[in-house]
Amino acid sequence: MIQRFNKSTLNSGVRILTETVDSVGTCAVGVFVFTGTKDETLAINGIAHFIEHLNFKGTDTRSAAEIADAIESRGGQLDAYTSKEITAYYAHILPRDIPVTVAVLADILQNSLYLEEDIALERSVIHEEIDENLDTPQEYAFDTFTRYCFPRHALGYPILGNHRSLNKIQRDDLQDFIRKNYTAGRIVVAAVGAVEHSVFAEWVRRAFEAYPYEAGKRKVRKLHQPEPFSERKAIAGNQAHVLLGRQSYSYHFPRRYSYQMIHALLSAGMSSRLFQNIREKTGAVYSIFSFLDMFTEGGLFGVYFATDRERVKESISRVFDEFEILRREKVSKKELEKVKMQYEGSLILNSESMVHRLERMCRYEFQFERFISISEIIAATRKIESEEIIALASELLDPDTYNSILFLPESEV
Incomplete structure (x- = not known):
């Protein structure tokens, strides 16, 4: 285009x-x-x-x-x-x-x-x-x-x-x-x-033209780290819904593309690690994915899954096992190239939507006050090496920094 x-x-x-x-x-x-x-x-x-x-x-x-x-x-x-x-x-x-x-x-x-x-x-x-x-x-x-x-x-x-x-x-x-x-x-x-x-x-x-002039700078409010929490709450339904997560990085984070690659390795589609190693190999879950949100002051990263009450502990353990593998073992060149190609492909496919392009352009204007082209993003992701992934994963995926809430059927809380 x-x-x-x-x-x-x-x-x-x-x-x-x-x-x-x-x-x-x-x-x-x-x-x-x-x-x-x-x-x-x-x-x-x-x-x-x-x-x-x-x-x-x-x-x-x-x-x-x-x-x-x-x-x-x-x-x-x-x-x-x-x-x-x-x-x-x-x-x-x-x-x-x-x-x-x-x-x-x-x-x-x-x-x-x-x-x-x-x-x-x-x-x-x-x-x-x-x-x-x-x-x-x-x-x-x-x-x-x-x-x-x-x-x-x-x-x-x-x-x-x-x-x-x-x-x-x-x-x-x-x-x-x-x-x-x-x-x-x-x-x-x-x-x-x-x-x-x-x-x-x-x-x-x-x-x-009649819109009144006003610079309208937004206040930046300091984030407070939550006290570590591990909660159990009642929820209607038959499944347990589990969220594991932590505060993470803002959209100004200099290694944000490596951050995106970790997210993609864990959760980008049916070939991702969480889907293959937890859903496909154990049958313990139907829905499982990582989530990543970046804001001005900070962000949120974690994993969500839904499972039978009896398999909650097993599934949490398997998620943290996947974290530990990314923290300790170098991502193979083949897998890293695959996830880069997957990420690039999704960018290009999404660019076929004019609404998606509009949202992306305006979001980057607010965040960075400039236009960021797809080719610039692709060039940045292609430079990422396995060493950068493992260095960031060792910090981001430290299980000691994660909080949890288990939403369990009302009769079991």
């Missing part, structure tokens, strides 16, 4: 990014805001996600139905999400519809009404979403584990909030959060695909 990256900045501080991909006939357009759960207090936990919902409920000139219809009636797909550090509003469209998409996204960010009746209605919707999450063992387990791993820090808060905090959030709280966090310096308006930067930038300028 031929690709061209461009960046410009409005006087307000709003950044405009484009990646032109000549070989496609579609475009992904989005507004990404560098705010999320991490900017909340415990009292208003869930407010970033609440605002994301409410921004589709209506503006001065468009109803909720008209917002959706403006994109979907043209064959486009409109969506949004909230994460720990980013809130995103985006659409996958045809190039002819870029102007109307920019106009709609600008409208919902600048002119949403936040009517009391809409707040009440959407609060009810999110209560249902929270209950659905609580009824999904894996989701509940991860939310609980994350809270334990990030004590006294908003990275440990659930994105949806909880029933109590959601009920406390009022219209004034919503507007105050927007004023403090939806600032021009934290906003990127971007497009990937069949797009020309100069034309796109002019549409964005017209739509966002």
